[in-house]
Amino acid sequence: MRARLELEQVSVQFAGLRALSDVSLSARGGEVKALIGPNGAGKTTLFNAISGYVPLARGAIRLDGEPIHGITPHEIAARGVRRTFQNGGLFGELTALENILAGLHARIDAGFAGILFGTRSARAAERAAVIRARALLELLGASHLAERQVKLLSGGQQRIVEIVRAVACDPPLLLLDEPAVGLAPPVRAQLVELIRRLAGEMGIAVLLIEHAVDLVMAVADVVAVFNGGVKIAEGPPSAIRADPVVLEAYLGHA
Amino acid sequence: MKFYLVPILATAIPLFANAYIQFMVNLMLVYVLVTVGFNLVLGNLGQLAFANTALFGIGAYAAAMLMAHAGWPFWAVIVPAGLAGAAAGFLASVSALRGIRVYYLAIITLAFGELLRWLYIHGERATGGTDGLAVPQSSFFGVALDSETARFYVFLVIVTLVVKGISNLMHSRIGRAIVAIRDNELATASLAIPTGRTIVLAFVLSGFVVGVGGAMFALLIGRVIPESFGLIELILHFAMVLVGGFGSLLGSVLGAVALTALPEYFRGFPGLYEMFFGALVIVFLLVQPRGLSALVAHWWPALRDRYYREG
Numbered sequence: 001m002r003a004r005l006e007l008e009q010v011s012v013q014f015a016g017l018r019a020l021s022d023v024s025l026s027a028r029g030g031e032v033k034a035l036i037g038p039n040g041a042g043k044t045t046l047f048n049a050i051s052g053y054v055p056l057a058r059g060a061i062r063l064d065g066e067p068i069h070g071i072t073p074h075e076i077a078a079r080g081v082r083r084t085f086q087n088g089g090l091f092g093e094l095t096a097l098e099n100i101l102a103g104l105h106a107r108i109d110a111g112f113a114g115i116l117f118g119t120r121s122a123r124a125a126e127r128a129a130v131i132r133a134r135a136l137l138e139l140l141g142a143s144h145l146a147e148r149q150v151k152l153l154s155g156g157q158q159r160i161v162e163i164v165r166a167v168a169c170d171p172p173l174l175l176l177d178e179p180a181v182g183l184a185p186p187v188r189a190q191l192v193e194l195i196r197r198l199a200g201e202m203g204i205a206v207l208l209i210e211h212a213v214d215l216v217m218a219v220a221d222v223v224a225v226f227n228g229g230v231k232i233a234e235g236p237p238s239a240i241r242a243d244p245v246v247l248e249a250y251l252g253h254a
Numbered sequence: 255m256k257f258y259l260v261p262i263l264a265t266a267i268p269l270f271a272n273a274y275i276q277f278m279v280n281l282m283l284v285y286v287l288v289t290v291g292f293n294l295v296l297g298n299l300g301q302l303a304f305a306n307t308a309l310f311g312i313g314a315y316a317a318a319m320l321m322a323h324a325g326w327p328f329w330a331v332i333v334p335a336g337l338a339g340a341a342a343g344f345l346a347s348v349s350a351l352r353g354i355r356v357y358y359l360a361i362i363t364l365a366f367g368e369l370l371r372w373l374y375i376h377g378e379r380a381t382g383g384t385d386g387l388a389v390p391q392s393s394f395f396g397v398a399l400d401s402e403t404a405r406f407y408v409f410l411v412i413v414t415l416v417v418k419g420i421s422n423l424m425h426s427r428i429g430r431a432i433v434a435i436r437d438n439e440l441a442t443a444s445l446a447i448p449t450g451r452t453i454v455l456a457f458v459l460s461g462f463v464v465g466v467g468g469a470m471f472a473l474l475i476g477r478v479i480p481e482s483f484g485l486i487e488l489i490l491h492f493a494m495v496l497v498g499g500f501g502s503l504l505g506s507v508l509g510a511v512a513l514t515a516l517p518e519y520f521r522g523f524p525g526l527y528e529m530f531f532g533a534l535v536i537v538f539l540l541v542q543p544r545g546l547s548a549l550v551a552h553w554w555p556a557l558r559d560r561y562y563r564e565g
Binding site (some may be wrong): 077080089091092097098103105109110112115123 | 417418419422423426427428430431433435436437438439441442443444445446447448449455501555560561562564
């Protein structure tokens with residue numbers, strides 16, 4: 001069954017300032033939805049609200065009908081909401097493989113005592129995770145990075161490792177915050193392909209914040225446009241491109 | 255099995271060592287636990303918590319009081335001393351969880367250590383005040399611990415078991431989660447890792463390990479005094495972590511072994527020790543900030559720190 005995320009009239013306030021006003025939005029498995037809009041439009045705030053890093057002033061967020069607001073980020077992540085960070089959220093001192101293993105944390109069935117005493121079952125659980133992490137890197141074309149410390153990887157490689165880590169537990173929902181910033185064209189093409197595969201092959205609901213219009217047009221099924229904390233338009237990329245309200249607010253004089 | 259090679263080889267040390275050298279080796283074993291515990295919070299979790307002498311002192315006093323006042327044998331006080339250290343570690347973790355971090359955490363944990371020293375000095379009836387508390391001769395399941403050699407074998411078993419347990423934890427999802435928090439706490443939570451609980455766990459484990467070290471210290475020295483747990487001692491602990499290598503279990507062992515013997519070597523040259531010690535810390539900070547463990551890993555890559563277990 002494919003997941004469905006529903007945001008119902010979500011508002012977020014910072015010290016009396018309204019960062020998001022009555023935003024309603026949905027996402028469903030297999031679909032890539034891009035969020036665009038000028039800086040300060042509230043896109044990252046929306047991600048932070050969904051993943052529990054900022055509290056809602058009003059509204060509700062539901063995943064498959066279950067409310068996921070008002071709980072901590074790690075609990076929301078445990079429900080299957082995974083994300084990447086605009087400034088990169090990797091663990092720099094760890095290798096790519098260790099980063100992926102951290103993404104699998106909740107999947108490793110080994111308790112404290114078992115690990116402490118090195119029981120057979122705890123070791124087997126850890127071994128199984130290593131095998132799965134390697135398979136995942138292989139599947140998503142990053143197995144050559146496995147043993148490298150991520151702080152020594154290029155920007156593009158880091159983005160890819162972070163995305164692989166985010167999807168390691170087969171999350172129903174993935175939030176990607178500007179994954180293509182600063183990447184060279186060939187790496188961007190690779191990224192577009194990876195995102196399409198996550199939605200198409202793995203059935204993940206992908207929400208994507210992106211500034212580059214060409215990338216949005218290439219990868220998104222639906223585009224939602226934000227300005228000043230309000231969603232001002234939503235529709236297929238071709239329609240958004242022609243929408244006068246959007247042209248006015250964001251694309252400028254095209 | 256590779257892990258047990260060093261302790262197995264170490265069992266031969268009493269064949270070569272005289273009582274004095276054996277004492278130094280025993281002290282090294284104490285400091286292995288002190289450094290392993292400190293490094294867990296300082297290097298792996300990445301928190302500037304300087305409660306280590308507090309944890310060490312609480313373990314030592316708990317053990318000494320149980321042996322001196324209640325007449326418990328050494329084997330019975332090991333776990334209580336560890337638990338006393340763990341409780342103190344838990345207190346330190348509460349400040350970290352409340353958002354007291356970096357320099358504020360450093361100051362509050364330093365103050366905690368000094369407060370405890372005040373308690374040792376003024377709680378005379380229990381602690382013996384500035385004169386300290388004499389620790390009676392003890393036994394380990396009927397074996398008298400009245401010689402350095404006897405203490406050595408008991409210490410070796412304790413240290414091997416504790417370090418093996420910590421090694422198991424570090425090469426697992428738990429050790430990875432601890433290091434992940436150091437590198438990026440927000441991102442750690444986004445992977446369904448309970449960050450708060452993991453921080454508490456790291457502090458409590460650190461306290462337990464250092465507390466057990468304290469119990470061994472009390473037995474080895476034969477007397478616990480408040481002066482043993484002051485700032486100079488803390489600087490020694492910090493230097494052991496630094497010289498060994500932040501966040502490295504192997505480094506903790508190397509740092510403890512390298513620096514335990516140092517003050518003894520310089521005993522005949524007053525003043526020289528402090529100079530050499532200061533110079534050593536500066537040289538490591540400038541030239542080898544990742545410590546001896548990084549040097550070892552450079553020449554012997556198989557010993558590089560990993561946060562998972564292969565095969």
